[in-house]
Amino acid sequence: MKKKSGKGLALLVCLILVCTGIVGCGSASNDKNPDTQEETGGGTATEEATATQAPDTEEKATIEILSLKTEEGPQNAFNQMFESFRKAHPNVEFDIQAMSSDELKTTLRARSASGDMPDIITWMKEVEPEYLLDLSGESFISNLNADSVSAANAIYDDGVYAMPVDNGYIGLYYNKDVLEANGLEVPKTVSELKNTCEALKAKGITPFASSLSDLSVPYMSLIALFSETVFGPNPDWSAQMDAGEHTILEDSGWKTAFDLHKEFVYGYSDPDTAYNQSYDDCAALLANGEVAFYGNGSWALSGIRDVNQDANIGLMAFPVSENEQDAKLLCFPDTALSICAGSENIDAAKEFLAYVASEEAGKIWSENVKVSSTVNGVNVDYDPISADINYYLTNNLFTPYGDRVLRSVFTDKLWEIYSYYMLDEYDWDTLAGELDNAWETAIKSQ
Amino acid sequence: MKKKIKSNLFYGLLLLPALVLFVLFFIIPVVQSTWLSFTDSYGMKSTYNFVAFDNYKEALRDLSFKKTINATTKYALLSVIFGNILSLVLALLLDSKLKFKNTLRAVFFIPNIMSLLVVGYIWSFVYTSVFPDIFTLTGIKNFTILGNKTLVVPALAVVGIWNAAGYYMVIYIAALQGISEDLMEAARIDGAGFYHLLRYIRLPLIAPTIFTCLILSVAAHMKVFELPYTMTSGGPVGMSTTMVYKIYTTAFNANRNGYAAAQSMILFIIIASITLVLNYIMKKREEKL
Numbered sequence: 001m002k003k004k005s006g007k008g009l010a011l012l013v014c015l016i017l018v019c020t021g022i023v024g025c026g027s028a029s030n031d032k033n034p035d036t037q038e039e040t041g042g043g044t045a046t047e048e049a050t051a052t053q054a055p056d057t058e059e060k061a062t063i064e065i066l067s068l069k070t071e072e073g074p075q076n077a078f079n080q081m082f083e084s085f086r087k088a089h090p091n092v093e094f095d096i097q098a099m100s101s102d103e104l105k106t107t108l109r110a111r112s113a114s115g116d117m118p119d120i121i122t123w124m125k126e127v128e129p130e131y132l133l134d135l136s137g138e139s140f141i142s143n144l145n146a147d148s149v150s151a152a153n154a155i156y157d158d159g160v161y162a163m164p165v166d167n168g169y170i171g172l173y174y175n176k177d178v179l180e181a182n183g184l185e186v187p188k189t190v191s192e193l194k195n196t197c198e199a200l201k202a203k204g205i206t207p208f209a210s211s212l213s214d215l216s217v218p219y220m221s222l223i224a225l226f227s228e229t230v231f232g233p234n235p236d237w238s239a240q241m242d243a244g245e246h247t248i249l250e251d252s253g254w255k256t257a258f259d260l261h262k263e264f265v266y267g268y269s270d271p272d273t274a275y276n277q278s279y280d281d282c283a284a285l286l287a288n289g290e291v292a293f294y295g296n297g298s299w300a301l302s303g304i305r306d307v308n309q310d311a312n313i314g315l316m317a318f319p320v321s322e323n324e325q326d327a328k329l330l331c332f333p334d335t336a337l338s339i340c341a342g343s344e345n346i347d348a349a350k351e352f353l354a355y356v357a358s359e360e361a362g363k364i365w366s367e368n369v370k371v372s373s374t375v376n377g378v379n380v381d382y383d384p385i386s387a388d389i390n391y392y393l394t395n396n397l398f399t400p401y402g403d404r405v406l407r408s409v410f411t412d413k414l415w416e417i418y419s420y421y422m423l424d425e426y427d428w429d430t431l432a433g434e435l436d437n438a439w440e441t442a443i444k445s446q
Numbered sequence: 447m448k449k450k451i452k453s454n455l456f457y458g459l460l461l462l463p464a465l466v467l468f469v470l471f472f473i474i475p476v477v478q479s480t481w482l483s484f485t486d487s488y489g490m491k492s493t494y495n496f497v498a499f500d501n502y503k504e505a506l507r508d509l510s511f512k513k514t515i516n517a518t519t520k521y522a523l524l525s526v527i528f529g530n531i532l533s534l535v536l537a538l539l540l541d542s543k544l545k546f547k548n549t550l551r552a553v554f555f556i557p558n559i560m561s562l563l564v565v566g567y568i569w570s571f572v573y574t575s576v577f578p579d580i581f582t583l584t585g586i587k588n589f590t591i592l593g594n595k596t597l598v599v600p601a602l603a604v605v606g607i608w609n610a611a612g613y614y615m616v617i618y619i620a621a622l623q624g625i626s627e628d629l630m631e632a633a634r635i636d637g638a639g640f641y642h643l644l645r646y647i648r649l650p651l652i653a654p655t656i657f658t659c660l661i662l663s664v665a666a667h668m669k670v671f672e673l674p675y676t677m678t679s680g681g682p683v684g685m686s687t688t689m690v691y692k693i694y695t696t697a698f699n700a701n702r703n704g705y706a707a708a709q710s711m712i713l714f715i716i717i718a719s720i721t722l723v724l725n726y727i728m729k730k731r732e733e734k735l
Binding site: 007010011014017018102105106108109112126127128130131212213214215271272273274275276408409412413415416417419420423425426430434437441444445 | 456459460462463466486488489490491492504507509510574575578589590592593595678679681682683684695698699700701702
C-alpha cells in the first residue's frame, strides 16, 4: 500500500513539474500584442486628441522609458521634465533607464519577443514600425518643426513613429585658442586644412583628436564627410543606387570621403596613443587645447563643456574641396521619442510627449543637452557654438542626409570595415566591393 | 511482460520532467536556430522567408567572416598549446614537495573564478595604461599592444591563458596524484631521474587527461567572446574579431538573425570536427596500448 502511494506521489510530482515547465514557457499575455494594442490604444486622431486633453481622468501610471542618452546633459533634462510634468500629473511616475545603443537594441529585441515593450523609447531605426505607435494626427506634433518631423520619419513610407526632440549635427570642432596661438586661420578648404595641420605638426601639436579603441569617434567624421561628398551634391543618391545607377566602387564622392578621412582624421591624429584614448579623452584633448580639431556630433559638446566650460571652440563643416561652398554641415533630427504600440500606458505616454513638445520642455532640453530644439518658437542660445551652426543653416550650407537614412545592414558593414581602409588593410577596390555587396544584401534583407 | 511494460512506463514518466527541460532548453533552441540559419530573419521583424543555403554561401564569400575564422584559430592554437603547457608545468611544480603549495594552488586558481568580462577590463587597463607607463619609465618607445595587428591576438591569448591555466592545472594535479606511488618508487630505484620519470611514467599515464584538457580547452577557446568584446572591439581592422564576437555583431548590430544563425552553425561544425579528430587520435592511442 505504502509502495503504491509512494509511486503515485512520485508521478504526481512529475506531472506538476512537467505542467509547470510547459505553462511557464507559454507565450505572454495577449494584452501586449502590438496588433491588439493598436485596436485599444491606437484609436482615431479625435479620440487621441480628447485623451490628451483629459488629464484629470488619469489613473496611477508608471511610464517606463528606455533611453540611449547616457550623457549627463540629457539625463538632467529628462529629470527636470519629469519633475515639471508631475506638477500637473501627480499620478504619473517615471522609470527611465539609459543605456548604450547596442544595449538598447538587444533589450528591445528581447522584450519585443516576450511582448513586454516599454512605454516610451528613444527612437532607433532598427525598431520595426509594427512595434511603434503612429503619432500621425496627434495635435502636439504640430508644435514641432514640420521639416524635422518629416526628416525624422524619412525611412517610413507613411506615418509618424518618431517625434524629434532636437536637431543634431556632425562636424569638425576646432579650438580657436590653439589656432590663434600658432598664428593660424580657420581653414576653409582642403589645402588650407592640410597647411594648418602641417604647421601644427611642425610645432609638435597633434592636429586631430582621434580614438582607435573607440571606433565610433573616427566613424562620426566619416559620416560627416560622405554626407558632404555624396549626399551634399546629390540628395537622391540612395534612391539612384537602389535603382542600380551607381556603385560605390565607381563613385568619386565615396572615394573622396574615405581618402579625406584617412588623410586627416587618421593621418593627423597621434596613432601611437589613439588606441589608449576613449571618446571622453578626445573631448578632453580638444577642451584643454591639446589638439586643434575633433570631428564629432552635437552630443559631444556637453562632454567638451564638462571638461572646460570656457573652452574657446568653434564648429565647421569638413572642408572637402578647394571650394569652401562645398563644405556643408550635416544637420539632422537627432533625438526622437517613440511610444511603443504595446504600451499599457498609452494615454499617459501621449500626455508626456505632448509636454515634451511644449516650449517649456523644449527650453529645458535645449539648455541641458546643448542642442537646438525642434519645438517651434524655442530658440535657446545654448552655446556660443550655435552661431556657427546658424551660419550654415541660414546660408543653406547643410545636408540632412547622414547614415540614418541608410539601411542598417549597410551601415553595420560600413562600421565594421571602414577602418580597414584607414589602416591600409583593404585597398579601395576591396573596401568598395564589400560595401557594394552590403548594399545589395541590405536591399534584400529589408 | 505486462508488468515489465508498466514498470518501464513508470520510470519513463519519472524521467519526463528532465526530458521536458531538455527538449525546451536544448532541442527546441537548436532546431529553431538551425531553421533560422535557412531564413532571412531580420531584427525585430516578425515575418521571414526561407532562403535555403544563401546565408551559408554568403558566409563563405564574406571576407570579414573568413578573417574571424583565422583570428579564432590563431587565438585558440596559442591558448590551447601554451595554456596546457603552462598548466602542466604548474601542476608538476605543485605536485612536488614545494612549501606553500596549497596556497599557490589557490592563487593560480583565483583568475578562473573571475568573470572573463572583468578579466577583460582589468587587462585592458594593463595593456593601455600600465604597459605605456612602463615603456615611458624605461625609455622604450611607446607603442600600442592592442592596436598592433601582429600582437593583438597573442595579447588576448595571454589573458585567456592567465584566466584558464588554474583550471587545467587542477585537472592535471588530480591526474598526477592518481599515479601510483609504488610505480614511481620502483622507477626511482631503477635510477630514473626527474626527466625519465616525466617522460616514461608521468606523461604516458596522464595522456588521457591531456587529451581531455585539449578537447575542453579547444571548445572553450574557440568560443571566446568576452575578451575581444571588452578589450579590442574586434580591432584593429578585425584582427581580433573572433567568430562568436562576429556572430554577436551580426545578430545584434546588423540585426541579421538568419545570417548569424548560419555563422553559429559553421562554428559548431568547426568545433565538432576538431573534437572528433582529437577523440579519434585519443582512441587510436588507447587501442595501441
